[in-house]
Amino acid sequence: MSRYFFIQSQDIFTEVRTNAQFNLAKSLAKKGNSVSILLVQNGVVAARKGARSAQMDALLNDSVTVLADNFSLEQREINVNNLKPNIKVSTINVVIDALLNGDKVIWN
């Protein structure tokens, strides 16, 4: 089993690649790997409660850990109460922890 950590800067509303990126994350998780995703920049837009994002909702129902970068959230005035369930606020230090932990860290 491997540990994958995705940094998701691309967002579902403007980047068609996001769908394939989420599918890859879900597939890796289904295969038994540990998969985490940190939403950064406009990647956090789909995390907002009420955002119409079937891909994100599917991801949240899967065994993938979804985090959202606190600075990106603050820039967009999204507070923790605005987030969809199962999304946790995180500092960007979590990326460094993953790198030092030997995860395969991938920028999307």
Next chain:
Amino acid sequence: MSNRKTITFAFMDPPFENERTVTFFRLLDAALETGANVKVFAYEGAAALSFALQKAHGNAVHGRNETDEDHPLTKNWIAALQTKAASKDLQFDWVNCGLCVDERGVNECISGCGRGSPADLLRYATASDNTLIIGTR
């Protein structure tokens, strides 16, 4: 020092054009904060991040002169991180792709940043505990 871990970052976006640049620098700061050595390979437009002739300016739309505007410059961000690394006895290495530098005429870089080649990315990655590639989009 020897038990400190090392992370290599490859980055390819220029200053003043993309949100990725800010996230990249936040990651470098976080790595140093965690106590890791940092190595950076600046490719393509990122070769201009350390360009020594970057210059701040005032902004009439903001109604501020040069001093008050206090415009961010990536060369100053690099210098601040170099200082932070030194204060924590960490390594902070930065190499620019030489051909990328030549293409853009950004040969004059700040102290502590140097000229290199793709071989340096491989050398950095091989000597590091992990590597993060931040491609442009």
Next chain:
Amino acid sequence: MKILQVVEQAFRTIVEEQDDTILWLTQSMISAGGDLEVLLTGNCAYYVILKQRQPSLTLGSWKQTEPAELNRDITNLLEKKIPVYVLHEELLERGLLDTPVHEDIQVINHDQLLDIYDRVDQVWQW
């Protein structure tokens, strides 16, 4: 000549430039006598709900002192009677409809967007 400025690349340079460069460009051209209107589209729909100044970035000992004020930049446009539009559908799909927006920002539907495109002389899609 009436120009529609279509601003689409949200949050792209706001930390480094301390503004959205297209909103800055728009304000500069208005000062130079330009006849412009502004459509905030895509993730720029977020700009209309912002109430606060952007957070300051800190890197090592470097700390930002003048972070962007996007709400100020949009208010400046509105005070100069520059029409600012945002699409209802784009607020809806991002879950932003329940968030108050400045009363002078015009929330439009798709048909109204077509009318605006027809009415202006040029559309500048940034």
